[in-house]
Amino acid sequence: MSFLAKYIGQKVKRTEDPRLVQGIGHYVDDIELAGALSIAILRSPYAHAKINSINIDRAKNAPGVVAVYTGKDVEGKVGNVPCAAALPDLKVPKYPVLAAGKVIFVGQPVAAVVATDKYKARDAADLIDVDYDPLDVITDAEKATQGDSPVIHEEFATNVAYVHSAGSGDVEAAFKQADRVITQRLNHQRLAPIAMEPRGALAQYFPGEQQLNLWSSTQIPHLLRTQLALMLGIPENRLRVIAPEVGGGFGSKLNVYAEEALVGWISMRLNRPVKWIESRRENVQATIHGRAQVGEVAVAVKNDGTLLGLKYDVTADLGAYHQLLTPAIPTLTGLMLSGCYKIPAIQMTCKGVFTNKMATDAYRGAGRPEATYLVERMMDRIAQELNMDPVELRRKNFPRPEEFPFATATGLFYDSGDYEKALTRALEMAGYKELREEQKAARAQGRLMGIGVSTYVEICAMGPSIALPSGGWESATLRVEPTGKVTVLTGISPHGQGEETSFAQIVADMLGVDINDVLVVHGDTSVVQYGIGTFGSRGIAVGGAALAFATEKVIAKARTLAAHLLGTNESSLTFENGRFVGAPDDRSVTIQEVALAAYVPHNVPPDFEPGLVATHFFEPKNFTFPNGTHICVVEVDKETGDVKILRYIAVDDCGKQINPLIVQGQVHGGIAQGLAQALFEEVVYDENGQLVTGELMDYTVPKAHQLPRYELDHTETPTTVNPLGAKGVGEAGTIGSTPAVANAVIDALAPFGVKHVDLPLRPEKLWRLMNN
Amino acid sequence: MKIDISINGQRREADVEPRLLLVHFIRDLAGLTGTHIGCETSICGACTALLDGKAVKTCSILAVQADGAEITTIEGLAKDGQLHPLQEGFWECHGLQCGYCTPGMIMSACGLLGENPNPTEEQIRHGLEGNLCRCTGYQHIVDAVKYGANRMNAQAAKAD
Numbered sequence: 064m065s066f067l068a069k070y071i072g073q074k075v076k077r078t079e080d081p082r083l084v085q086g087i088g089h090y091v092d093d094i095e096l097a098g099a100l101s102i103a104i105l106r107s108p109y110a111h112a113k114i115n116s117i118n119i120d121r122a123k124n125a126p127g128v129v130a131v132y133t134g135k136d137v138e139g140k141v142g143n144v145p146c147a148a149a150l151p152d153l154k155v156p157k158y159p160v161l162a163a164g165k166v167i168f169v170g171q172p173v174a175a176v177v178a179t180d181k182y183k184a185r186d187a188a189d190l191i192d193v194d195y196d197p198l199d200v201i202t203d204a205e206k207a208t209q210g211d212s213p214v215i216h217e218e219f220a221t222n223v224a225y226v227h228s229a230g231s232g233d234v235e236a237a238f239k240q241a242d243r244v245i246t247q248r249l250n251h252q253r254l255a256p257i258a259m260e261p262r263g264a265l266a267q268y269f270p271g272e273q274q275l276n277l278w279s280s281t282q283i284p285h286l287l288r289t290q291l292a293l294m295l296g297i298p299e300n301r302l303r304v305i306a307p308e309v310g311g312g313f314g315s316k317l318n319v320y321a322e323e324a325l326v327g328w329i330s331m332r333l334n335r336p337v338k339w340i341e342s343r344r345e346n347v348q349a350t351i352h353g354r355a356q357v358g359e360v361a362v363a364v365k366n367d368g369t370l371l372g373l374k375y376d377v378t379a380d381l382g383a384y385h386q387l388l389t390p391a392i393p394t395l396t397g398l399m400l401s402g403c404y405k406i407p408a409i410q411m412t413c414k415g416v417f418t419n420k421m422a423t424d425a426y427r428g429a430g431r432p433e434a435t436y437l438v439e440r441m442m443d444r445i446a447q448e449l450n451m452d453p454v455e456l457r458r459k460n461f462p463r464p465e466e467f468p469f470a471t472a473t474g475l476f477y478d479s480g481d482y483e484k485a486l487t488r489a490l491e492m493a494g495y496k497e498l499r500e501e502q503k504a505a506r507a508q509g510r511l512m513g514i515g516v517s518t519y520v521e522i523c524a525m526g527p528s529i530a531l532p533s534g535g536w537e538s539a540t541l542r543v544e545p546t547g548k549v550t551v552l553t554g555i556s557p558h559g560q561g562e563e564t565s566f567a568q569i570v571a572d573m574l575g576v577d578i579n580d581v582l583v584v585h586g587d588t589s590v591v592q593y594g595i596g597t598f599g600s601r602g603i604a605v606g607g608a609a610l611a612f613a614t615e616k617v618i619a620k621a622r623t624l625a626a627h628l629l630g631t632n633e634s635s636l637t638f639e640n641g642r643f644v645g646a647p648d649d650r651s652v653t654i655q656e657v658a659l660a661a662y663v664p665h666n667v668p669p670d671f672e673p674g675l676v677a678t679h680f681f682e683p684k685n686f687t688f689p690n691g692t693h694i695c696v697v698e699v700d701k702e703t704g705d706v707k708i709l710r711y712i713a714v715d716d717c718g719k720q721i722n723p724l725i726v727q728g729q730v731h732g733g734i735a736q737g738l739a740q741a742l743f744e745e746v747v748y749d750e751n752g753q754l755v756t757g758e759l760m761d762y763t764v765p766k767a768h769q770l771p772r773y774e775l776d777h778t779e780t781p782t783t784v785n786p787l788g789a790k791g792v793g794e795a796g797t798i799g800s801t802p803a804v805a806n807a808v809i810d811a812l813a814p815f816g817v818k819h820v821d822l823p824l825r826p827e828k829l830w831r832l833m834n835n
Numbered sequence: 836m837k838i839d840i841s842i843n844g845q846r847r848e849a850d851v852e853p854r855l856l857l858v859h860f861i862r863d864l865a866g867l868t869g870t871h872i873g874c875e876t877s878i879c880g881a882c883t884a885l886l887d888g889k890a891v892k893t894c895s896i897l898a899v900q901a902d903g904a905e906i907t908t909i910e911g912l913a914k915d916g917q918l919h920p921l922q923e924g925f926w927e928c929h930g931l932q933c934g935y936c937t938p939g940m941i942m943s944a945c946g947l948l949g950e951n952p953n954p955t956e957e958q959i960r961h962g963l964e965g966n967l968c969r970c971t972g973y974q975h976i977v978d979a980v981k982y983g984a985n986r987m988n989a990q991a992a993k994a995d
Contacts (some may be wrong), residue, residue, distance in 0.1 A: 083934030085867015086909030093868035310935030343874040347986040559933030735972030759878035
């Protein structure tokens with residue numbers, strides 16, 4: 064495949080921005096349909112309770128109310144919320160869209176009120192009387208596995224949804240052989256994704272056409288269509304799902320939610336457009352959470368720092384029900400336990416456990432940040448125990464570039480990588496040696512300076528179909544219109560990642576056309592061929608690759624016609640800068656001229672199929688494995704426990720970069736989220752299952768003044784998994800940053816003999832450690 | 836209650852419930868949907884607009900409190916097809932990804948530059964502490980505000 068380098072690799076300004084900076088894009092709530100009704104959802108205030116009765120009389124008679132629905136109304140009419148993850152002996156509870164008989168987490172939908180406006184709908188929801196009998200609550204995932212725990216789903220007689228084992232190699236032998244075994248109990252706290260646009264859905268049913276249109280703030284319009292068609296019993300080809308402008312996702316909108324089905328069903332039932340927009344309080348209660356693993360890691364090492372084996376015994380807090388991928392997320396942790404090191408024997412045992420909380424699922428990184436955090440935390444623990452420099456320990460255990468593709472004991476083949484290179488560059492940018500000197504001097508003055516290093520590898524560009532319940536391919540259609548304008552239909556569904564721009568860069572370079580002549584269309588299932596969507600850092604590496612193949616098909620077809628038009632054979636033609644050249648008489652023809660000739664086929668070869676369109680479904684043969692090194696320098700205030708970030712250096716390798724400006728943005732945002740996990744964020748439920756951090760007042764998304772200026776560079780080790788050589792960058796920052804920050808803070812506290820502190824590293828926690 | 840609010844130079848009279856939030860007046864009655872809602876507790880700042888020149892969170896103000904006021908929303912910034920220097924800055928510096936916080940962020944920056952036309956990086960970061968962005972990690976937003984400030988100062992110098 065050949066590309067110009069006019070746009071690819073350039074910091075092209077995003078084409079989506081003019082509408083967004085003017086506030087004239089359309090998110091779900093900005094779409095107004097005549098006669099639309101508003102839906103308010105009444106949610107459970109209890110984490111575990113029996114519903115004795117629901118009285119809706121007062122609500123039904125309230126001003127403006129059109130209808131009120133409860134669990135009884137939807138039973139047998141709307142299918143359960145689906146779980147697509149498949150694991151051996153997985154227990155999958157029935158998850159009704161409105162609670163039936165029992166509620167098992169705070170925020171679970173109990174009733175839906177439909178009214179003429181949102182104020183009236185909310186007023187009426189307050190008039191519904193639900194008689195609850197509170198039941199015993201279990202919120203601690205480890206305690207939930209014990210015999211005396213309340214059981215959430217009686218039909219299973221246990222809270223353990225599954226037990227999953229992963230890894231290979233002789234772990235027992237490795238531990239026997241080891242000079243040292245270092246163990247550490249680690250908690251990965253529960254996080255909330257907090258996309259700035261909460262969820263929302265709008266539906267309109269056309270009874271004559273028997274067609275349902277449903278707008279949703281989703282990352283996966285096609286997968287959502289399939290699932291909603293099944294839930295609502297509507298033929299899939301009569302359901303049109305549209306993801307309009309979507310205000311962030313981070314995995315939280317890679318799902319199928321009860322409310323989306325309810326909105327569709329209510330619209331069909333009332334023959335009226337209906338809209339539901341999630342409030343932030345609902346968003347923290349009833350949109351998926353992430354992380355939430357607690358367990359013990361043990362690493363077997365030789366005295367010289369050589370890693371021999373790793374064991375991870377973990378309990379994953381799944382929450383009350385499975386959402387789309389809930390049980391699968393902790394299994395991704397198991398895949399990445401080798402980190403970027405040679406570890407010959409690895410064993411993970413994971414218990415997935417029900418608790419009276421919102422479901423966990425894919426949040427930016429989805430299972431891999433947990434792996435990187437525990438491996439990188441352990442590298443520092445080991446270095447501390449062996450009195451080695453943490454950088455030397457890491458370097459010692461890297462696979463060398465010539466060892467790629469590198470097979471891990473977790474069953475993966477890392478496609479390509481040069482871990483040393485990114486590390487060396489990051490150390491150079493940081494001035495690592497000098498920093499260690501500075502640290503010594505600081506300590507001598509009684510100042511708590513810490514340096515944290517994290518060398519990570521992640522698995523992305525999801526992925527071969529075998530690894531995903533949905534299929535892991537992606538689709539693209541490339542259409543050159545009769546006037547030579549170019550339309551791209553992509554199955555990915557960007558919501559901030561900027562593929563309207565980066566895809567146009569790819570096409571413009573391949574076709575030799577102006578970037579402004581390329582329009583990238585996405586997110587509408589009636590316009591775009593079936594696709595998988597945007598998650599797992601797959602946009603460019605899978606969706607972009609599909610597009611490159613589709614473009615190549617168009618060029619091949621255009622070449623046939625060009626040869627005919629120029630009266631020569633195809634092999635003598637080369638395609639340069641949008642023009643087929645090389646005819647004996649020096650004549651040439653542009654792609655635009657060929658397009659017109661293809662649609663007005665007055666002069667074409669025999670059997671020529673009119674039009675200039677191609678579709679390609681690209682199935683990658685492997686994942687990609689981006690890597691990098693992050694270095695964080697902090698100072699902890701002895702008096703207050705406050706952490707000040709002095710420097711943040713990140714050298715990432717996502718393979719070939721299509722748009723370095725967008726890559727930078729992805730890395731910045733990823734670092735911010737991972738850093739926030741290290742220092743600020745935590746979803747807290749109390750022992751009654753009440754969500755204590757139920758608003759942005761309590762759930763601490765970081766602000767501008769709490770974050771540092773990031774110093775970035777990159778290395779480039781292309782992948783051969785796709786023709787673009789791009790590996791994906793959406794999650795790298797999140798994965799690399801949490802351990803870098805944690806290691807830095809814990810390093811700062813070394814004078815106090817601190818070896819480990821669970822996240823988040825809030826001032827109060829650190830102050831207590833120092834003043835113990 | 837009868838109120839009369841000017842939004843982006845256009846007067847809007849309406850008879851509203853006293854409890855109607857200003858952001859709903861702007862979005863639902865005036866149909867200007869660039870002002871977004873992200874939290875309803877005045878933390879996220881997605882709903883920021885200018886009220887008589889000052890940046891306010893329109894989710895925490897009643898429409899009746901804005902009676903007689905001049906409101907500027909994100910839709911009122913570009914003039915004659917020309918982006919406002921801050922809008923230009925956000926585009927130029929990749930100061931946005933999903934775009935949801937962007938209108939509020941730009942309106943807050945407008946308020947900030949109204950009070951301090953030459954803010955330092957530290958002042959910009961503190962000046963935007965009422966606005967959350969989940970995508971960018973803020974660095975490009977800070978760059979965008981600096982860019983906007985420089986352009987506005989250059990324009991002002993030219994006008995002098």
